[in-house]
Structure formats: structure tokens, C-alpha cells
Amino acid sequence: MSAAAGQYSEALSAAARHAQDWLASLPDRHVGPALAAHDLADAFAGPLPQAGMPAAEVVDYLALKAEPGLMAMPSGRFFGWVIGGTLPAALAADWLVSAWDQNAVLRVSAPAMAAIEDAAGRWLVDLLGLPEGSDVGFVTGATMANFAGLAAARRSLLADTGWDLERDGLFGAPRIRCLVGQERHDSVDLALRYLGLGRPATVASDRQGRIRTDELDRQLSAGSGPALVCLQAGNLHSGAFDPFVEAVGVAKAHGAWVHVDGAFGLWAAAVPELDALTAGMDLADSWASDAHKTLNVPYDCGIAVVRDAAALRSAMGVQASYLIRAADGAADPHEKVPELSRRARGVPVWAALRSLGRDGVAAQVRGLADAASKIGARLAAVDGIEVLNDVDYTQVSLAFGDDATTRAVTAKVIEDGRVWMSGSRWQGRDVLRISVSNWSTDTDDVGTAVDAVSSAYGAVRAGNG
Structure with a gap:
């Protein structure tokens, strides 16, 4: 040696x-x-x-x-923010990615990485019921997945007006009207800011955080010019999904590009019983997700999917003499993402999908939703605890009467340490938010979560908080 x-x-x-x-x-x-x-x-x-x-x-x-x-984020008792765990096959594959030390930028320099990511992308498109032929880029997280999808939208919408973005930049370009739901995730606004598209117009949402299609239609009808509509698969607090059939229909009637932020919710499309949540999601033009949140691969791995492959590659790609193309002319990995030097993030995704199979992915996502449903139902049965959302997916938002009590219970739960749940504010109220995102969360963890919240609430009511 x-x-x-x-x-x-x-x-x-x-x-x-x-x-x-x-x-x-x-x-x-x-x-x-x-x-x-x-x-x-x-x-x-x-x-x-x-x-x-x-x-x-x-x-x-x-x-x-x-x-x-270290925070025990990989624990089945971690319910904070929307942070998943890591599947064994994905973790081990990620170690290999580090050991192999391949810059997954070109097919000719890293052929194994390109082939694995190609396969993972095709599997994802098929698994999630997205349009065949959609292009897939593996980026750093949901923020950059939104960025990539919205960059493709910007390029396509301006090209339709006759504006050459690559040649002339944004100054003087037709303004793109960007419309978002009132309860979209802030990463959408961040991506729009990065792209120079400014602050989006906000469309009212219902009590579960779903975009109101009548208001979307009204606002689109009130203006003209290229339009971009951002929808949501999985509300941060309620887990709710926008009504895609109606919302996409309205947006398309006005010629808008439709982007779906599905950081953790896109994966519901893999579960037949959850079809009602994702019906019509495939009618959009681009989609963003974070494979760490629900698929449970290691950080970092976002997924950008765009129906029009040419739009994504034109927005993200670069050509130079030293970037040698493969003989077959196939797109290189760097043409789908914002980076040249890049880790082969798609390899752990391939490993996760190969280890689970189609049935295993469905079982994993179903298990997360079932655990959230059980936690919500058991806590709703405790006098004084309010479950504020319809627990249709993986999120539970709780209130304990007034805001001060809710904050005290949240602090007590964190201090207790058996579980971790994050506080937040939703629809004018402080909440304790439970996000079930880890593949290893089991029946015992559900029981621990219910007991931790119930006992913390009991202690606060008794004046021991």
C-alpha cells in the first residue's frame, strides 16, 4: 500500500x-x-x-x-422545519461520490456520473407522472431548483415576445408579470429576485393556503404581456396543494408559464391514494423539489424539472472550446444547472430510488403522511389543543389557545428534548409546527411526539412552563 x-x-x-x-x-x-x-x-x-x-x-x-x-436531524423524532433524514443506500452512495471525486460537468470527463444522473432523471419523471421528455437538473436545493425552472420560464417568455435575453439582457425587456400565492415559500421570491424579475404580485389564498383561482383569473385579466404563475405542492404549514387543474387552466388561458414549487410535496404524486392532491400538476411547465426533504437523500440535492428541455439548456448552458461535447451530442450535466464545477448529486438519488423501487417510494411517502395524520388526530383529542390545518399530507400546525401559551409549549417541547418541533406563525396565530419528513419515523416515534406535546401543554397549563 x-x-x-x-x-x-x-x-x-x-x-x-x-x-x-x-x-x-x-x-x-x-x-x-x-x-x-x-x-x-x-x-x-x-x-x-x-x-x-x-x-x-x-x-x-x-x-x-x-x-x-450536533442536532439529531436524522432522528425519527425530529419534526422541525421540513428536514428529512438519509436512507442507508443514499448515504453510502454519497460517500462514494466523495471518494470518486468526479466533477460531474461533462459526459466525456465523467461518463459514469452522467449515465447515472440520466437514469435517475428518467426514473423521477416517470415516478412523478411528469411529461415524458422533460429535462432534469440536479442542483443544490429547492431554492436553486426554483431558480433553474424560473430561469427557463424567463428565457422562454421573453423569446416569445421577440426579445433576445442572451444578447440584450434584461434592461429594456418587456416586463414579465409574476404571480404567486399568498402563502408561497419565500424561496420563490428569492429566485425571482436573483433573476431580476422583482417582487411578485400576490394572489389571495384560502384558509389552508391554497391559491384562489378566481383571484388568479381576476389579476391575470387585469394586465397584459408575458406572465409567470407560481403554484405550490405542499404548503409549509398546512401541507395543502394548490388546485392544479383549475389554476393551471386559468394560467394557460392567459398564456402564462406555470411553475410548481414542490419542495416536499412533489413526491405525493408517487402515491396512488394521494392522486387528488396532485391532479393536474403535470400540466405545468416546470417543477422544483428537494430530494432531501421527502426522498431522504443527503444534503445537498435539489431537482429542477422543465418540460421544454431547450428552454432549460438555453437558460443554464454555456459553450466554450474547452467544454468538449460527447460524440453523440447529448446534453451535458452543466447545461441543466447553474454550476460548472458540480458534485454528482444525482447519484444518491439513483441509489435511493434503486433501493426503494416504485412501491418503496410510495410506501415511504405514505408512511410520512400516515404518521402526520395519527399525530394530528391524537393531539386533536386533547382538550385545549387545536389542529389548525386539514392534515392531508405531512404537516401539522397546532395552537394552544393564545399565542403566549403556544410559544411556552413550543419552548417546553424543545427543552424536553425527546422531539424537536419548530415554532412559526400562520394566518395571524403563533403555531407549533410538526413536519413528518424522516423515513425512520415509526409508531414509537409518533407516540413519543404525542406524549411530548401533551405533557408540555399540561406543564404549561399547570404553571410549570
Whole structure:
């Protein structure tokens, strides 16, 4: 064994040992971190040492010092924000991606990565019932998936007016009217800002956060020119899905491009029993998702899907003499994403899909929705606890009378540490939000969640909060 190979072996063995210890601790550990960032600063800061440290010792030091500042996000008892876990096959595949160290930019330089991502993209389009031939790019997360899809929309809409975006830029271009639901995720606004499209017009939503199609029609009718409508698959607080058949129909009647932000909700299309939620979603023009949230692959992996492959490649791609195209002329991975240097994010997606199969993906998503439904039903039966949303998917929003009590219960749940749930504010009320996103959440975890919330509420009511 060469000296370099020996160093890799020692460092990777140490990393594997620490990783397995971490994963083994998840069923029983306090979910929240023991130390805050400022408490950990001294362990990692200070002047850069003059002399180096052997690689295996660096790994040991890193694992030891970081452990008190780790949140047990991969635990089945973590219900904060919308953060999934990691499937075993996807985690192991991600380690291989790091070890292979391929820049997944060109077919000729990383053919295995390109072939795997091509297959993963085709599987996703088929699994989610999206139009055959849609192009798929693997980006960093849902924000950049929205960015890529909306960049394709911008390019296509301006081209339809005769404006050459590549040649003339945005200054002087026809203004694109951007319409979003009142309860869209802020990452949509962020992507629109990155693209220079400005602040979108807001369309009223119903009590579950679904866009109102009558208001969408009214606002589209009140203006003219190119239009972009952003819909939502999975509301952050309620899990609700926009009424796609009606909303897309209205948007298309006005010639609009329709984009769907489905960061965690796009995956409902894989479950036959949830057809009512996603009916008509395939009629849109572009879709965005985050594979970490519901499919449970490692960070980072967003998915951008665009019906018009040429629009995506024109918006994202670049040509240069040193970027050697494959002999068959097939699109290179970099033509579908905002980066040139890029990790092969689609490999863990392929591994997750291959390990689950079509039935396994459906069972996983169904299990998340079933767990949310059980948590919601059991907590709704507790006197004084309100479930504010229709629990049709994976989200539960709770209130405990007044806002002060809700905030106190949220703090008590986090302090208790058996579960982690995030506080938020929805439709004028403070809420405790439960997001079921981890493949490993089981019946015991559901029971722990119900007990943690119930006991925290009991303690606050008794004046012990």
C-alpha cells in the first residue's frame, strides 16, 4: 500500500467509526444540540496552527469537538422545519461520490456520473407522472431548483415576445408579470429576485393556503404581456396543494408559464391514494423539489424539472472550446444547472430510488403522511389543543389557545428534548409546527411526539412552563 493510500485508509476508517457511532446514538439521544455555536468557537477557532495534524487525528478531533453541537436531524423524532433524514443506500452512495471525486460537468470527463444522473432523471419523471421528455437538473436545493425552472420560464417568455435575453439582457425587456400565492415559500421570491424579475404580485389564498383561482383569473385579466404563475405542492404549514387543474387552466388561458414549487410535496404524486392532491400538476411547465426533504437523500440535492428541455439548456448552458461535447451530442450535466464545477448529486438519488423501487417510494411517502395524520388526530383529542390545518399530507400546525401559551409549549417541547418541533406563525396565530419528513419515523416515534406535546401543554397549563 502506498503512503497516500495508507493515509486515506486511516482517515476513512476513523470517519466510518465516528459516523456509525453517531447513527447508533440517534434512537436515544436528546434531539437538540447540547452547545450553541458560540460555545463551540474556541474548539475550532484561534490562529491557524503552524504545523499540520495527521488526517486520522483531524477526523477524531472534529468528531469529538463537534458532537455536542450536533442536532439529531436524522432522528425519527425530529419534526422541525421540513428536514428529512438519509436512507442507508443514499448515504453510502454519497460517500462514494466523495471518494470518486468526479466533477460531474461533462459526459466525456465523467461518463459514469452522467449515465447515472440520466437514469435517475428518467426514473423521477416517470415516478412523478411528469411529461415524458422533460429535462432534469440536479442542483443544490429547492431554492436553486426554483431558480433553474424560473430561469427557463424567463428565457422562454421573453423569446416569445421577440426579445433576445442572451444578447440584450434584461434592461429594456418587456416586463414579465409574476404571480404567486399568498402563502408561497419565500424561496420563490428569492429566485425571482436573483433573476431580476422583482417582487411578485400576490394572489389571495384560502384558509389552508391554497391559491384562489378566481383571484388568479381576476389579476391575470387585469394586465397584459408575458406572465409567470407560481403554484405550490405542499404548503409549509398546512401541507395543502394548490388546485392544479383549475389554476393551471386559468394560467394557460392567459398564456402564462406555470411553475410548481414542490419542495416536499412533489413526491405525493408517487402515491396512488394521494392522486387528488396532485391532479393536474403535470400540466405545468416546470417543477422544483428537494430530494432531501421527502426522498431522504443527503444534503445537498435539489431537482429542477422543465418540460421544454431547450428552454432549460438555453437558460443554464454555456459553450466554450474547452467544454468538449460527447460524440453523440447529448446534453451535458452543466447545461441543466447553474454550476460548472458540480458534485454528482444525482447519484444518491439513483441509489435511493434503486433501493426503494416504485412501491418503496410510495410506501415511504405514505408512511410520512400516515404518521402526520395519527399525530394530528391524537393531539386533536386533547382538550385545549387545536389542529389548525386539514392534515392531508405531512404537516401539522397546532395552537394552544393564545399565542403566549403556544410559544411556552413550543419552548417546553424543545427543552424536553425527546422531539424537536419548530415554532412559526400562520394566518395571524403563533403555531407549533410538526413536519413528518424522516423515513425512520415509526409508531414509537409518533407516540413519543404525542406524549411530548401533551405533557408540555399540561406543564404549561399547570404553571410549570
